[in-house]
Amino acid sequence: MSLRIVRAGPEDAFIVAALSLQFAIAVDGSREDGYLDRAAEHWLRHREQLPTWIAELAGSHAGYLQATLPPESTWPGQPIGTRGRLWIHALYVAADQRRRGVGAALLGACESWTKGAGVGVIRLRCDLGAEEFYDAVGYAPAAEVRQKRLRPPSP
Incomplete structure (x- = not known):
């Protein structure tokens, strides 16, 4: 099985949106009618500020x-x-698809790209249970990230 990592381009907007939806469902079950169209349009509009890589494995x-x-x-x-x-x-x-090197390969592609983008530090929030993975790929704990959940604005 060959693993391939590609930097997402405009033609991948719906793939990015679909993977984003899969991620949301896995995290907290979030779903929304019309999300794929909205997410694809948003990503296309802001893709220069949202560098994205897609992993392809076994088709x-x-x-x-x-x-x-x-x-x-x-x-x-x-x-x-x-x-x-x-x-x-x-x-x-x-x-x-986990435990096949996909996450490490995605991080590697991102890290390689940052060398030409003037980036000095990569930061991320490590969810509980992922510490061992991030330690193994060289991400050290840093200052604690804090968050406050806000209510969405009223329509």
């Missing part, structure tokens, strides 16, 4: 990684044209 889409690339930033000691941090906000591997 199926095995997972994806999506990051957020902030605009160029200024910080003492940071050269002009650099972006500082890249945030990985989605790393999903389908349950039946």
Whole structure:
């Protein structure tokens, strides 16, 4: 079985949307009528700030990684044209494709790409149960990430 990682292009918008929906369902069961169209359109509009890679294994889409690339930033000691941090906000591997190197390959593709993008640090939030995986691929614990869930705005 050959694993292939590709950087998502405009023609992959619905694949990105479908993998995003699979991820949401796996995380908390979230579903929404019309989500695929809405998600594909959003990703197409913002894809330069949302670098995304798709994993293909044995003829199926095995997972994806999506990051957020902030605009160029200024910080003492940071050269002009650099972006500082890249945030990985989605790393999903389908349950039946896990433990086959898919997650590590997606991270590797992202890391290779960052070398030419002026990124100095990759950050992500490690969900409970994934610590061993992230340790194995070289992601060290950093300052604790905190979050506050807000109610969605009223329609």
